[in-house]
Amino acid sequence: MTPTRPASSGRPSAPSPGLAVAAVARRLGVAPATLRTWDRRYGLGPSGRTAGSHRRYTPEDVARLLVMRRLTVEGVAPVDAARAALETEVDKLDTSTTTPGRRAAAAQSAASAGTPDEPEGPRGRGHLRALPGGGEGARGAHATSLPGAAPSTISARVAAVIDAALAYDQSACDGLLRIGAQGDPAAWWTQLVEPAWLRIAQRTVLGTPGEVPELVLATAALRALRDFTEAFEQAMTNAGNPPANHPSRMRKIVLIFAAPDEVVPLAAHALAAALVAHGATARVVTGPASTHRAVELVTMVRPAAVVLATTLARPDLDAVRSVHDAFASLPIFVGLRRENAASELPLAPTVQRVRSFTGLLHEVLAVVG
Numbered sequence: 001m002t003p004t005r006p007a008s009s010g011r012p013s014a015p016s017p018g019l020a021v022a023a024v025a026r027r028l029g030v031a032p033a034t035l036r037t038w039d040r041r042y043g044l045g046p047s048g049r050t051a052g053s054h055r056r057y058t059p060e061d062v063a064r065l066l067v068m069r070r071l072t073v074e075g076v077a078p079v080d081a082a083r084a085a086l087e088t089e090v091d092k093l094d095t096s097t098t099t100p101g102r103r104a105a106a107a108q109s110a111a112s113a114g115t116p117d118e119p120e121g122p123r124g125r126g127h128l129r130a131l132p133g134g135g136e137g138a139r140g141a142h143a144t145s146l147p148g149a150a151p152s153t154i155s156a157r158v159a160a161v162i163d164a165a166l167a168y169d170q171s172a173c174d175g176l177l178r179i180g181a182q183g184d185p186a187a188w189w190t191q192l193v194e195p196a197w198l199r200i201a202q203r204t205v206l207g208t209p210g211e212v213p214e215l216v217l218a219t220a221a222l223r224a225l226r227d228f229t230e231a232f233e234q235a236m237t238n239a240g241n242p243p244a245n246h247p248s249r250m251r252k253i254v255l256i257f258a259a260p261d262e263v264v265p266l267a268a269h270a271l272a273a274a275l276v277a278h279g280a281t282a283r284v285v286t287g288p289a290s291t292h293r294a295v296e297l298v299t300m301v302r303p304a305a306v307v308l309a310t311t312l313a314r315p316d317l318d319a320v321r322s323v324h325d326a327f328a329s330l331p332i333f334v335g336l337r338r339e340n341a342a343s344e345l346p347l348a349p350t351v352q353r354v355r356s357f358t359g360l361l362h363e364v365l366a367v368v369g
Contacts, residue, residue, distance in 0.1 A: 018048035018056025026349055027062060028069045031331050034366040035065070042082035044068055063093035078362045161196040165213040165220075166205065173220040179228040181235070185277055189270035190357050193221050197266065221266055225273045232276060244281060252368045254282040255303040257289050259315035267335075267357060268309035274361050280368050294319040295326050304368045305331040307360070317344045324351055331367045333360055 025032040039045030046055040064085040071081035164172040258264040272282035354360040
């Protein structure tokens with residue numbers, strides 16, 4: 001059940017017309033579709049009304065949405081972030097910067113300057129973590145747990161995966177990384193695979209020719225994701241749903257790119273599987289993905305959203321700029337390692353930077369439904 005908002009503190013508030021969804025979307029740096037999803041799923045919608053009965057966001061509404069936005073980009077599960085936003089006491093909300101007059105003026109000024117009105121961070125951009133999504137935000141207390149697994153069990157499994165990869169035991173690694181029929185690829189990635197991957201990457205290993213611990217882990221991870229996706233899609237089809245390549249599902253497809261000249265990171269494949277597990281359709285673009293090729297693919301496929309998954313400190317973002325120039329209304333989500341690289345992104349409400357795997361998954365699902 002969606003939690004209800006706490007009672008108001010009783011202090012009188014000045015009447016105001018409130019903000020429309022487009023203005024609030026600019027304020028938060030999210031797509032209007034994301035706000036509508038938060039309203040429909042979690043009850044984080046506008047509570048004010050104009051004389052014509054149009055719903056408008058009050059300063060309190062926007063303050064709660066800021067809590068929701070901050071927590072989701074930190075990796076908190078959307079349902080938990082929404083609960084926290086709704087249960088925050090009125091007198092603890094910061095509504096000082098969300099009054100309609102000030103926000104409308106700021107939004108108008110930002111629009112005239114060609115820049116989005118974003119809430120936080122240097123030069124208006126929040127400090128967001130790169131893909132592969134993780135760090136403490138995705139693996140901490142708010143991360144999605146592996147179904148039925150206690151923290152000590154998770155730690156033991158991570159250690160077992162590391163041992164298997166360092167021993168070049170492909171069979172053992174395959175078994176440890178297998179995703180069950182009711183498994184969650186997002187939790188599998190943030191709780192098991194990425195911690196193992198990061199710890200192996202910190203090891204200095206003297207191997208004989210052909211021995212690469214990361215390759216053992218990557219091979220097992222890709223096989224697990226492929227097997228899970230095939231089994232999930234087959235179960236969906238057996239239940240009477242259209243197959244993955246059906247036109248009705250291709251209309252909501254998500255294209256996931258790596259940066260030019262970069263091998264597609266494992267997180268990109270995990271994200272695609274997590275989207276599939278939520279009923280979406282996703283494709284990972286492999287092979288050459290130059291700027292021209294990226295625009296060409298988007299033109300042919302007409303995706304509902306595009307993701308750039310990169311582990312590079314300073315990736316080439318020409319493809320992002322070119323796709324945005326050609327399709328200004330297309331939602332584009334980018335993971336970046338460093339803050340200074342974000343300055344090279346197009347300044348637009350439809351181009352977003354997300355720091356955690358969980359947050360990225362949530363943002364994309366809010367767009368594709």
